[in-house]
Amino acid sequence: MSFLCPRFxxxxxxxxxxxxxxxxxxxxxxxxxxxxxxxxxxxxxFPWVKSLSFSPMxxxxxxxxxxxxxxxxxxxxxxxxxxxxxxxxVLRLGIVLYGFRLTFQDVLAVGAYDGARLVGLxxxxxxxxxxxxxxxxxLPSIPQDTTDRNRTSPVAFTGNKFEFRMPGSSQSIAGPVxxxxxxxxxxxxxxxxxxxxxxxxxKALHDLVRKAFIEHGRIIFNGNGYSDEWVQEAEKRxxxxxxxxxxALPYFIHEKNIDLFTSHHIFSKEEIFSxxxxxxxxxxxxxxxxxxxxxxxxxxxxxxALMTYTDEVAASISAKKxxxxxxxxxxxxxxxTTLSGYYEAIYTAEEKLEADLATAEGMTDQPALSLFYHxxxxxxxxxxxxxxxxxxxxxxxxxxxxxxxxxLLFSV
Numbered sequence: 172m173s174f175l176c177p178r179f180x181x182x183x184x185x186x187x188x189x190x191x192x193x194x195x196x197x198x199x200x201x202x203x204x205x206x207x208x209x210x211x212x213x214x215x216x217f218p219w220v221k222s223l224s225f226s227p228m229x230x231x232x233x234x235x236x237x238x239x240x241x242x243x244x245x246x247x248x249x250x251x252x253x254x255x256x257x258x259x260x261v262l263r264l265g266i267v268l269y270g271f272r273l274t275f276q277d278v279l280a281v282g283a284y285d286g287a288r289l290v291g292l293x294x295x296x297x298x299x300x301x302x303x304x305x306x307x308x309x310l311p312s313i314p315q316d317t318t319d320r321n322r323t324s325p326v327a328f329t330g331n332k333f334e335f336r337m338p339g340s341s342q343s344i345a346g347p348v349x350x351x352x353x354x355x356x357x358x359x360x361x362x363x364x365x366x367x368x369x370x371x372x373x374k375a376l377h378d379l380v381r382k383a384f385i386e387h388g389r390i391i392f393n394g395n396g397y398s399d400e401w402v403q404e405a406e407k408r409x410x411x412x413x414x415x416x417x418x419a420l421p422y423f424i425h426e427k428n429i430d431l432f433t434s435h436h437i438f439s440k441e442e443i444f445s446x447x448x449x450x451x452x453x454x455x456x457x458x459x460x461x462x463x464x465x466x467x468x469x470x471x472x473x474x475x476a477l478m479t480y481t482d483e484v485a486a487s488i489s490a491k492k493x494x495x496x497x498x499x500x501x502x503x504x505x506x507x508t509t510l511s512g513y514y515e516a517i518y519t520a521e522e523k524l525e526a527d528l529a530t531a532e533g534m535t536d537q538p539a540l541s542l543f544y545h546x547x548x549x550x551x552x553x554x555x556x557x558x559x560x561x562x563x564x565x566x567x568x569x570x571x572x573x574x575x576x577x578x579l580l581f582s583v
Contacts, residue, residue, distance in 0.1 A: 200253020417541040451537040472572040513562035524551040
């Protein structure tokens with residue numbers, strides 16, 4: 172009987188002894204890798220290593236190369252399972268966490284702190300006085316929008332910065348950035364004024380956040396910012412929709428905005444009015460230059476080209492009639508009528524633009540002048556542009572004095 176002989180043991184006991192031995196062997200390998208890791212962090216903290224911009228991860232890779240080329244075949248075979256466990260499973264987990272830029276400290280950081288003291292971890296119930304009370308013990312699952320909502324925002328907020336989409340080559344974002352930073356400074360100063368003397372900070376913070384959302388929640392819109400949906404919704408909410416520079420710039424010199432910039436020492440009152448006048452003048456002069464350029468191009472280039480093609484069509488009709496008076500010329504006659512109509516429309520629109528520009532040149536009041544350019548000169552330019560665009564489709568490329576859009580886009 173087996174129990175009478177000490178040299179024999181049962182199968183269950185043998186398996187337990189075998190598992191204990193394997194765990195001990197694995198532990199040796201794991202401890203070796205842990206030693207390498209500690210060494211990597213220790214060496215990575217040396218000043219001369221930091222000066223080379225070597226992180227502990229780089230140092231660890233170098234130590235791994237040293238191990239592979241020197242110690243790998245000299246270690247006891249019983250240590251191999253632990254080394255393989257670290258190189259397969261632990262390393263893969265580390266790569267995943269590194270891809271998410273997560274460390275153990277980051278995981279712990281998802282909690283509540285009182286100064287430098289951790290008073291609660293993520294997932295813990297906020298049922299003690301030392302933890303921040305937010306009203307719920309478990310955060311709900313928030314569905315993530317898979318669409319690019321920033322794509323429909325002309326000024327996208329991408330985490331920690333604002334992104335300005337497609338500013339013109341002559342435009343600068345310095346002005347908007349100055350205004351955004353001033354707004355941020357003003358709101359933070361107001362929050363500080365409320366919270367600095369609060370006897371119960373948590374309650375004051377809760378009330379302040381709630382009050383801010385109630386008062387300013389109307390500016391939040393999660394729809395398509397490029398669509399008419401937002402325009403209509405903004406009107407319902409009583410928000411400004413300033414569609415032009417002459418409409419928007421007067422708000423720059425409102426008393427509350429002057430107080431805002433002067434209180435934070437961004438601009439003085441004189442600087443604000445100076446910028447206001449310069450921006451108005453720049454707006455008017457830019458449109459004036461564009462209008463004069465259009466006037467010159469139409470009179471000296473496009474109308475002569477249109478007249479040349481009109482003469483060619485008329486000559487073609489006359490030549491056909493001279494050969495045989497009964498020859499049909501319906502298509503050419505319709506084309507001739509269309510071209511003549513466009514010539515008259517362009518010439519009439521051009522005359523109105525010229526007269527209105529003369530009126531603008533005699534104005535001296537900058538606010539009134541900028542409004543005149545917006546409400547009169549720009550519509551005049553649109554009228555000329557529409558007629559020219561329509562006539563351009565009939566004129567052959569050989570007669571046009573400049574390349575059309577098709578040539579510019581597809582002939583390179």
